[in-house]
Amino acid sequence: MESYEEKFIHTNEDLEKLRSDGVLMFQQVPMVEVDGMKLVQIRAIMNYFSSKHNLYGKDMKERALIDMYSEGLADLNEMFILYPFDPPGVKEANIALMKEKATNRYFPAFEKVFKSHGQDYLVGNKLSKADIHLVEMIYNMEELDANIIANFPLLQALKTRISGMPNIKKFLQPGSQRQPPVDEKSVQKTRKIFKF
Known part of the structure; x- marks a missing residue:
């Protein structure tokens, strides 16, 4: 299994920095940096890794x-x-x-x-x-x-x-999940960051 580093966007400023850096082709996440590429769009990402593996x-x-x-x-x-x-x-x-x-x-x-x-x-x-x-x-x-x-x-x-x-x-295994369960506070934060 390949090693990787996972980064979450926690604030509107984090998202705006990625957008202003020009790394998000369509101004949205997810984005994966792999093999010299910055891939966006979940299906493109999944198809790439599916083909690769x-x-x-x-x-x-x-x-x-x-x-x-x-x-x-x-x-x-x-x-x-x-x-x-x-x-x-x-x-x-x-x-x-x-x-x-x-x-x-x-x-x-x-x-x-x-x-x-x-x-x-x-x-x-x-x-x-x-x-x-x-x-x-x-x-x-x-x-x-x-x-x-x-x-x-x-x-x-x-x-x-x-x-x-x-x-x-x-x-x-318990404790291995990378993201906490969705709660109302997380929902409100997500709505605010992504403006919906």
Whole structure:
């Protein structure tokens, strides 16, 4: 595993300094400095690291499937990322909607993919970024409902398989999380810095 340094933006001044230095192509984060590049846009960053570490399929067909699965998960993940910023009443409705979409649309679709080919991973029977995205989404949804994948045994097996990988297992250990849970103070601070 490559070593890296992670820096968080804590103030509006930190963000403005990056913007004025010209390192943020579209004036927004995240930004990753790697291999002599300053990459922005989360999908560009993920695709670069997926390609670099052989998590992006062996050919165009596999990459298309990986992209399709990842983009489908991105739709649900966007809802998850934004719901802490929803006002009361709207937040509860969006949580219910996310749970409904996860259990009636997304998770059944992925369970069907696994049933259709009987392999351990979504594409080419090899770990890809789509598998990692799916397990990340499972963890996210389990924050809302601990039993959300109870009716999806193949998704449970994928989660167990990926969660048991040494680097993932280490990351998941208590105390290893890099960011604190979202609280109302953090939400207000984020709204102020990013002006929404």
